[in-house]
Amino acid sequence: MQEEIYKSPKKRGKIAVFLSGRGSNFLALSDAVQSGSINADIALVFSNKKAAPGLLHAREMGLKTLYLRPKNFDSREAYDERLAEEAKKIEIDLICLAGYMKILTPGLCRKFKNKIINIHPALLPSFPGLHVQQKAIDWGVRFSGATVHFVEAEVDMGPIIIQAVVPVEQDDTEETLSARILKEEHKIYPEAVRLYFEGRLEVRERRVFIT
Ligand code: GRF
Numbered sequence: 312m313q314e315e316i317y318k319s320p321k322k323r324g325k326i327a328v329f330l331s332g333r334g335s336n337f338l339a340l341s342d343a344v345q346s347g348s349i350n351a352d353i354a355l356v357f358s359n360k361k362a363a364p365g366l367l368h369a370r371e372m373g374l375k376t377l378y379l380r381p382k383n384f385d386s387r388e389a390y391d392e393r394l395a396e397e398a399k400k401i402e403i404d405l406i407c408l409a410g411y412m413k414i415l416t417p418g419l420c421r422k423f424k425n426k427i428i429n430i431h432p433a434l435l436p437s438f439p440g441l442h443v444q445q446k447a448i449d450w451g452v453r454f455s456g457a458t459v460h461f462v463e464a465e466v467d468m469g470p471i472i473i474q475a476v477v478p479v480e481q482d483d484t485e486e487t488l489s490a491r492i493l494k495e496e497h498k499i500y501p502e503a504v505r506l507y508f509e510g511r512l513e514v515r516e517r518r519v520f521i522t
Contacts, residue, residue: 314515317425321510324351324404329411330358334365335493336409336430336500341372343501350508354401357394359413375401381413391419398423405507408462409500417464425514427462428507430500432492434458434474439467444492445485455479455488457496459503461514470519472512473499
């Protein structure tokens with residue numbers, strides 16, 4: 312069987328950022344867009360949380376925002392179908408999950424195959440899920456970090472684009488380690504999106520090659 316290869320597009324792209332909270336990664340992406348290092352525009356900031364600070368911030372910045380109330384939909388599938396419609400309507404090229412706390416349905420992942428990326432505050436495949444900074448401390452690992460990866464239907468899985476490593480110190484708390492990791496997140500997330508729209512990401516099976 313021939314190996315399936317996906318190449319990211321070299322173009323001026325349209326990004327949708329999905330978030331549920333603070334939005335510091337959204338701001339890092341937005342800074343990189345404004346400085347011109349990412350060849351794209353943020354065409355939509357979406358949230359499943361009405362009062363997400365990141366969403367409010369995006370609105371203040373004059374970006375197009377959208378909030379969909381999960382309770383108004385019969386199922387997760389119906390919610391994600393609507394979301395996909397909205398994203399297709401404005402011809403979104405890439406969805407950046409940035410602290411989006413709702414698990415995507417397989418249908419949405421399929422529709423946007425190789426077009427959804429996520430940032431996770433651990434060195435995947437170690438520590439998927441939540442409270443992973445505390446888990447890294449509890450396990451006594453010497454290093455943790457952050458991972459930007461393509462999204463597949465399984466949570467925190469998918470081909471890895473960039474990772475950054477930070478030391479875990481003996482006296483770290485969840486807060487201190489999270490802050491050290493977050494600093495790296497703000498560097499590698501914009502970097503990954505920059506490479507994406509420079510047409511430099513090549514996905515072969517589980518591996519991403521930077522060309
Ligand atoms: C980050 O730690 C990110 O890695 C994780 O959720 C957090 C979101 O933070 N997926 P923010 O909302 O971008 O500040």
